[in-house]
Amino acid sequence: MAWLSFWYQYLVGGLIFFIGLWVVFRQGEAGLKTRRQRRHLVLLLGGFFVIFGLQLALMLLGSGGG
């Protein structure tokens, strides 16, 4: 059940996030062409994976019983 909580949050939340990222791409604010676009892309994806990694680490530590 604990992993269901985790994957549900990142599937539904991830959907919101990646729709948002698509919007930012369409605006030309993120992408791979210019330094500014790459910086925004790294910032957004980096933020996502920092939170994801933090919660994943706690899931693994917690599931292992510490």
Place this chain on the structure above:
Amino acid sequence: MSEGIVGTPLDYGLIVGYFVVILGFGALFARFTKSTKDFFFGGQRFSWWLIAFSCIATTVGSYSFYKYSAKAFSYGFSSSMTYLNDWFWMPLWMFSWLPIIFFMRITSIPEYFEKRFDTPARVAATVILLVYMVGYIGINLLTLGKALHHLLGWPVFGAAAVVAVITGVYVMAGGQTSVIMTDLLQGILLLIAGFALLFLGFSALGEGEGLLAGASRFWEVLPPGHKLPLAGFNRPADFNSVGIFWQDCFGNGVAFYFMNQGLIMRFLSARSVRDGRKAAVVILLVLMPLAAIAVSNAGWIGRALVATGMLSAPEDLDRIFVAVADILCRPGVFGLILAALTAALMSTADTLINAVSAVAINDVYRPYLKPNMPDRHYLKASRWVAIGAAALGLLLVPVFDSFKTIYEAHGTFTGAVTPPMAVALLLGVFWKRFTPKAALWTMIGGSLAVGASFFLPELITPFAHGTPMFAESDTVRASFKAYFYIRALYAVVISAAIGITVSFFTKKKPGDQIRGLTWDSVRDAMRRFKGGEPNQKEGKTVRARLVVAGEGELVQVDAAAMERMKADPGDLVHVRDRRWWYGGLKSTHARLGEPTTAAGTCRVPAELADLGSLSKSKEVAVEKII
């Protein structure tokens, strides 16, 4: 733990001293408020770090220490999950919503509804927003009233009244500038006090062997389920992750970042969109995780202390924070912790009071009651409305006090009020086909549907994801207590369905009338803000010697500085005292003129320098904004 007064005279002396410092701080920064723009938005001049720290004080409400400590004691690390689920919204918020409100100079959320839709939509949004914020003030005042009641035995209403007066007075005096500066102080205090408690807990658990030994013992004695970052999927009814995801991430998250007037005003006081984004990144990735630890750890430590026999579990879990603080802290430190609790309340309440004032003046008083008056008049009226908002919030304290717990009052209230407006706002920004009539009916129909669910909770069952209708501990199973969290999903789906359906049968607003107000027209908003083509070439911030001279609205730097900034005549720049610790307090926005021949100088007209409190500065930093 006894129910009587806890702490020592030293602790209470510290709290009184803290109130005095806050009032003094508010008065000190009142002199920087010269217009309604200053009063509500602090003159749009502040650095990202000031915004970030003051936001964290706003985010951590008075109820946070109490509420999260109680959940942390019962469920462990999952108490932190509501602090870590906001990043999902950041692409949409940082690159669509923030630039729209900043560049379109949206002073209040209802104003956005007027521009994007029409006047009826604005009226509906104003009503919902004022109800939401005044109610929120009431809940915050109730919380501190209860906290002081637990600590000092003061009557709840009397304690709430004391805080209402103090908060109302410094908001009245200094508006947003005072709010930001006092919240900076309070945000830092919150984090220090929270972590002090954590380290004291480790120290106690280490029993003289040091912090590391204490941390190790803490991890050992914590029950396995308490180490998980998320609650069970749909059990128990009063703390499950699917319900909290929809209620907090989708309901409260959107309400907080997209339509909480207080937070919006805070970000609008940033000197640029870029600084607003920087503040958001620091808040969500650094300060929110720290705040989650600060507000929850009393519960985690309390659980470990109970497991080791150092503390007996209190019957009323809302008291766990005070119980742990009382057992761990020496006189003086306990006072610091209590001051942090007070800080959490005041910093949330002050933002809300200032926000109510902004909506009341900009959306009701200025357009409908007293149009075309001098700005001085509106500034004076804003100050009285701030006092009125605090008083109105105070009147609601007994109403919320009739709920079983603060958490219940808070959840029931926000869950019912915010989703329909949040859906209308999101559809307005991200779907151009969304019509004015659809926006109105999304808010009205959504609110009616939420109202109906209080009497017929079965309406929510198809959205419930298997969560129980009532908590097992709920002895009185009144229908309005059903599906505590997941009501938000029901409200979102029904509101969105109404909005989308009505849109297909009604006329959309012409594209040229909503330019700059939707995600795909942000560049139009920038063009309108600047009054010309935006210059987005990336340049450097330059330093120059300040020369205050002449009249007009143009500032000048030398050609080399313009080249380093990648700036052209006509670009908008931000001129600030170069000492970073002012955080933009001494600064102004201006338009760049032709380059000056005086190398290394920045020439600022006298009136502009005075407006930005720059007259006594020697050296300034000049940054191209757009």
